[in-house]
Amino acid sequence: MVTALHSIGEYFLLLSRVFKKPDNWKLYRRQILVEMTTLGLGSMGLIAIISFFMGAVVTIQTASNIDSPLIPDYAIGFATRQSFILELAPTVMCLILAGKIGSNIASEIGTMRITEQIDALEIMGVNSASYLILPKIIAALLIVPVIIIYSMFLGVMGGWFVSAYSDFTTMDKYLLGIRWNFTMFSIVYALIKTLFFAFIITSVPAFFGYFTRGGSIEIGRSSTKSVVYSSICILIVNYILTQLLLI
Amino acid sequence: MLEVKNISKSFYDKNVLDNVSAIFKRGQINLVIGASGSGKSVLVKCIVGLLEVDAGTVEFDGRNFTTMNFMERKLVRSEIGMLFQGSALFNSLSVEENILFPLEMYTKQSREEMLDRVNFCLQRVNLENVNHLFPAELSGGMQKRVGIARAIALNPKYLFCDEPNSGLDPRTGILIDNLIMEITKEYQMTTIVVTHDMNSVMETGENIVFLHKGKKWWEGNNHEILKTDNKELCDFVYASKIMQKFKGF
Numbered sequence: 001m002v003t004a005l006h007s008i009g010e011y012f013l014l015l016s017r018v019f020k021k022p023d024n025w026k027l028y029r030r031q032i033l034v035e036m037t038t039l040g041l042g043s044m045g046l047i048a049i050i051s052f053f054m055g056a057v058v059t060i061q062t063a064s065n066i067d068s069p070l071i072p073d074y075a076i077g078f079a080t081r082q083s084f085i086l087e088l089a090p091t092v093m094c095l096i097l098a099g100k101i102g103s104n105i106a107s108e109i110g111t112m113r114i115t116e117q118i119d120a121l122e123i124m125g126v127n128s129a130s131y132l133i134l135p136k137i138i139a140a141l142l143i144v145p146v147i148i149i150y151s152m153f154l155g156v157m158g159g160w161f162v163s164a165y166s167d168f169t170t171m172d173k174y175l176l177g178i179r180w181n182f183t184m185f186s187i188v189y190a191l192i193k194t195l196f197f198a199f200i201i202t203s204v205p206a207f208f209g210y211f212t213r214g215g216s217i218e219i220g221r222s223s224t225k226s227v228v229y230s231s232i233c234i235l236i237v238n239y240i241l242t243q244l245l246l247i
Numbered sequence: 248m249l250e251v252k253n254i255s256k257s258f259y260d261k262n263v264l265d266n267v268s269a270i271f272k273r274g275q276i277n278l279v280i281g282a283s284g285s286g287k288s289v290l291v292k293c294i295v296g297l298l299e300v301d302a303g304t305v306e307f308d309g310r311n312f313t314t315m316n317f318m319e320r321k322l323v324r325s326e327i328g329m330l331f332q333g334s335a336l337f338n339s340l341s342v343e344e345n346i347l348f349p350l351e352m353y354t355k356q357s358r359e360e361m362l363d364r365v366n367f368c369l370q371r372v373n374l375e376n377v378n379h380l381f382p383a384e385l386s387g388g389m390q391k392r393v394g395i396a397r398a399i400a401l402n403p404k405y406l407f408c409d410e411p412n413s414g415l416d417p418r419t420g421i422l423i424d425n426l427i428m429e430i431t432k433e434y435q436m437t438t439i440v441v442t443h444d445m446n447s448v449m450e451t452g453e454n455i456v457f458l459h460k461g462k463k464w465w466e467g468n469n470h471e472i473l474k475t476d477n478k479e480l481c482d483f484v485y486a487s488k489i490m491q492k493f494k495g496f
């Protein structure tokens with residue numbers, strides 16, 4: 001318990017160093033672009049495959065579980081859209097990104113720590129915490145929402161594919177369903193959550209990486225821990241935000 | 248001149264440095280020697296402020312580094328070049344970008360001037376046509392030399408080298424020793440070299456500090472080290488059985 005509190009304290013101390021005003025924006029701009037490419041483009045393929053197939057499966061599941069005549073047919077498309085926009089895209093995809101991006105960040109920064117690259121940065125007068133972590137956080141805040149919108153789109157496309165090429169439902173009903181009672185707020189709500197998650201999946205792994213001690217085994221440990229803890233954080237924050245935003 | 252006064256450092260309950268004082272002079276190579284784990288790297292990291300000392304002070308030409316704030320330290324650090332034990336090259340950057348890094352941090356030169364400087368430094372360490380290679384594509388000795396090139400990029404007043412020739416063959420090792428010696432004389436740097444390589448001790452030992460279990464155990468030069476009868480130092484210098492027989496134990 002004491003060590004947990006200690007770690008939380010260290011995490012916020014690290015963040016306060018991360019958000020110190022950088023003294024060389026030129027280096028940062030370049031880093032942000034690099035990170036956006038690695039974090040963003042690197043995840044597009046995985047997210048596309050997962051979203052498409054999950055969208056398809058959700059549609060099939062919903063269709064095959066509804067047999068009451070009281071429920072209108074368009075409920076299938078509606079359910080697919082709602083579950084994707086509200087939870088599957090922001091929360092589940094961010095959990096997946098926590099695994100992919102998170103372990104990546106933790107092992108990258110952890111390696112820099114144990115090979116003394118972070119010390120070398122400090123010697124050169126660089127605020128290493130800020131230089132290494134801030135571009136990742138900014139890049140994630142910019143690119144993860146894009147990934148999530150892309151995931152929403154592909155998820156709904158997955159459902160459309162089912163409606164078009166199988167007889168669980170028809171395309172007309174599906175298209176009616178995904179447009180039925182649509183409010184912009186659900187997208188806004190999803191994106192607000194996404195921003196919080198994007199912050200978590202970069203800052204938590206960065207924290208574990210930055211404080212890695214020892215050798216390559218510890219890097220592995222940091223990267224596992226970072227995935228576990230950022231996932232837990234996402235789930236807790238998701239619960240809190242859902243409570244707050246949907247009152 | 249760099250002066251270390253009564254510094255101590257411990258990690259949790261483990262005392263790594265115990266009341267170490269030493270003077271490192273300008274224009275010469277100051278060696279820090281000692282067995283593995285005796286606290287050499289920790290001493291160097293304490294001097295440059297990568298680790299905070301628990302007690303004592305470090306003075307760079309009379310400037311008390313220990314009590315400085317971040318900005319003042321940054322100014323001193325612009326005068327420090329450091330070669331790390333594992334080279335610590337940024338592995339996502341090419342050789343050229345590695346050496347450009349400190350220049351971009353601290354100077355306002357044009358890109359051409361900086362590149363000139365990069366090439367000059369690379370030449371100085373006898374490396375050519377490696378500008379666009381990445382650290383992973385270099386051999387250990389080449390990485391060390393790039394590390395030195397990066398350390399001298401800003402023409403530092405203080406040069407720290409943590410085991411510049413560990414893991415190298417004796418000839419390359421001596422080459423690097425000589426290189427450090429040359430630039431130290433040429434630019435009148437205050438150079439501190441950590442080593443446990445007896446070749447370099449005999450070659451470059453103008454001022455030697457011997458650490459043993461975190462204490463300064465002995466101090467002298469390469470002539471005196473041969474005549475010493477300090478037990479621990481002899482164990483260190485004459486590590487092998489044959490050498491011990493030679494000395495007459």
Ligand SMILES: Nc1ncnc2c1ncn2[C@@H]1O[C@H](COP(=O)(O)OP(=O)(O)OP(=O)(O)O)[C@@H](O)[C@H]1O
Nearest residue numbers: 258263281282283284285286287288289290332443
């Ligand atoms: N960050 C740290 N946390 C805890 N203990 C440390 C830390 N850094 C060093 N130590 C301990 O301090 C002692 C001295 O380490 P140091 O790296 O200075 O040895 P060294 O003399 O440089 O050895 P070598 O020649 O093998 O490099 C070691 O016992 C090490 O375990």
Ligand SMILES: [Mg+2]
Nearest residue numbers: 287288332409
């Ligand atoms: Mg060492």
